[in-house]
Amino acid sequence: MEYVIEMLNIRKEFPGIVANDHITLQVQKGEIHALLGENGAGKSTLMNVLFGLYQPDQGEIRVRGKSVNITSPNIANDLGIGMVHQHFMLVDTFTAAENIIIGKEPKRYGMIDKKRAVRKVRELSETYGLEVDPEAKVSDMSVGMQQRVEILKTLYRGADILIFDEPTAVLTPQEIKELTQIMKNLVNEGKSIILITHKLKEIMETADKVTIIRKGKGIKTLDVKNTDKDELASLMVGRDVSFTTAKKAADPQNEVLLISDLTVKDNRGIKAVKRLSLSVRAGEIVGIAGVDGNGQSELIEAITGLKKTHAGTIALNGKEIQNMPPRRITEAGVGHIPQDRHKHGLVLDFPIGENIVLQSYYKRPFSKYGLLNKKEIAQKAKQIIGEFDVRTPDEYTPARALSGGNQQKAIIGREVDRGPALLIAAQPTRGLDVGAIEFVHKRLIEQRDAGKAVLLLSFELDEILNVSDRIAVIFEGGIIAEVDPNETTEQELGLLMAGSKTKEAGKEANV
Known part of the structure; x- marks a missing residue:
């Protein structure tokens, strides 16, 4: 059998961790080959070895049957290998064309031929x-359009083997559909694709073959048409995984969060949240469903003090908190799992232990007379690392060295440990694998069952339906409907999110 890529018995070790433990991956020409694994399983490391960003400690790489030594991305490009990174490598102030031709500019009379x-x-x-x-x-x-520029960058350099690293992590459902079609178009044109992902639905819809990696080891390679989501999930995690979260009926109590006629402007001075009203009670999870860009980010930033409000009120347990400094809002009893863990959740170069006390380092027992108590910080970090299954060599490891899932677990542990009256979870499972998603959902329900109020913002409709006790639909900055998750469907929710004003309108559109 002819393979365009063969990675044979690849081993890659970092201090304290074996990221790839003699993994073999074989990709045929003209196929979409998925690389599936939990966060931190070693998928990205293996692809960084193929792309020349890391050098393997052991093993052999063959491209189109020929043994090669890929010591840099330039050599990978010369071999026809391109990589579309999860975090785009683009210059914001440049045009699409300028970004695409960087380093390979067409010249005329010694000048760039634009x-x-x-x-x-x-x-x-x-x-x-x-x-x-x-x-x-x-x-x-948009993010989806930027991703297209990244793909064109690799094609412009002549790539016929493309590596996609978690390509749908930041895309809307519509953009995901478009990307799936783009990948199929590429394969029809004779390209081969390696798709790094942990989203089982995408694998079932897109890939021809799948190789599963668990804790740095290659577990199995399967034909996608001969498997299903349950088998893939258990191979990936090493145990059976439930796709629905078991929970008892909610027992809502007193009103914890009350938002009245709230108006918030975005960074351009345009009203993003318009006269929005919403309440969340103790002992319930309220999910906000909506297409990205309908005011969700500005709403969360206003509640948490990251953005000033223009009009209206936000009350926590009867006390208005709008326009207070973020620390005072935190101390009033608000926990925040932010949408972007890198920008707003962690200081990536700090040790994970110090990140775990970011909300409380200035209080006893973590500091006294302005001096940090390193022993107490380490003790608290160890406790949360253990309780929330944060996989890290130790509490002194920099946050950026952890996988996305483990970074997220550390943030959730930090916020939940403080016991806030209101826990805001914004995109809490973005970029996480099924095992980590199951863990996060259980923790949110535990908070609800402990009598806390939980506000969940997610663009994943199955997450909103699975976890919420009540769903508020946001459209063009306002709440246009509230529905019971047990009495609605993805289709009806989708119609409401597109602007159907009432549940009845959604039902009529279904007929």
Whole structure:
């Protein structure tokens, strides 16, 4: 059998951890081959070895049957291997075309031939159905459009083997559908794709083959048509995984959060939240469902003090908290699992132990007379690392060295440990595998059952339906409907999210 890529018995070790323990991966020409594993299983490390960002300690790489030594991304590019990174490598102030040609600029009379570059980008866009305006600035593009620029960058360099690293982690459902079609178009044009993911639904819909990695070891390679989500989940995690979270009926008590006629402006001064009213009671999880960009981020930032309000009130246990400094809001009893763990959840270069006390380092027992008590900090960090199954060599490991799932567990542990009256969970499972998702959902329900109020913001409809006790639908900055998750469907919710004003309108549209 002919393979375009063979990674044979690859071993890659870092201080204190074996990331890849003699893994073998074989990819055929013209297939989408998924690489599936938990957060921190070693998927990205293996692909960074293939792309020349890391050097393997042992093993052999063959490209189209020939043994190669890939010591840098430039050599990978020369071999026809391109990588679309999870965190895009683009210059915001440049146009799409300028980003795509960086380092490989077409020249004329010793000058960059911009017209030729734009023409070439247009041709590539049309060939692969990528629809990108070559002259648009990256800073003005949606996340999905920026990703297309990244794909075009690899194609412009002649890649016929493309590595996609968690490509749907930051995309909307519509953008995910479009990306799936793009990948199929690429394969139809003779490309081969390695898809790093932990989303089982995407594998079932997109991939031809799947190789499962668990704790750095290659477990199995399967034909996707001969498997199902349950088998993949148990192979990935090493145990049976439940896709629905068991919970008893909610018993809501007193009102903890009351938002009345709230208006919040976005960074451009445009009203993003418009006269929004919402309440969350102790002992319930209220989910906010909506298409990204309908005011969700501004709402959460206003509640947590990260953005000033324009009008209206936000009350916590009867006391108004709008426009208070974030620390005072935190101390009033608000816990916040932020949408972007890197920007707002962690100081990536700090040890994970120090990140765990970020909300309370200035209080006893963690400090006294302005001096940190390192022993108490380490003790608290060890406790939360143990309770929340944060997989790290120790509490002194920098936060950036942990996988996304373990970073998220540390944030959740930090926020839950403080026992806030209101826990805001914004996209709490973004980028997490099924095992970690199951863990997070259980913790949110535990908070509810302990009498806390939980406000859940998620773009994953199955998460909203699975975890919420009540669903508020947000559209163009306002709550346009409230529904019971037991009495609605994904289709009805989708219609409401698109602007159907009432539940009845949703039902009529279903007929």
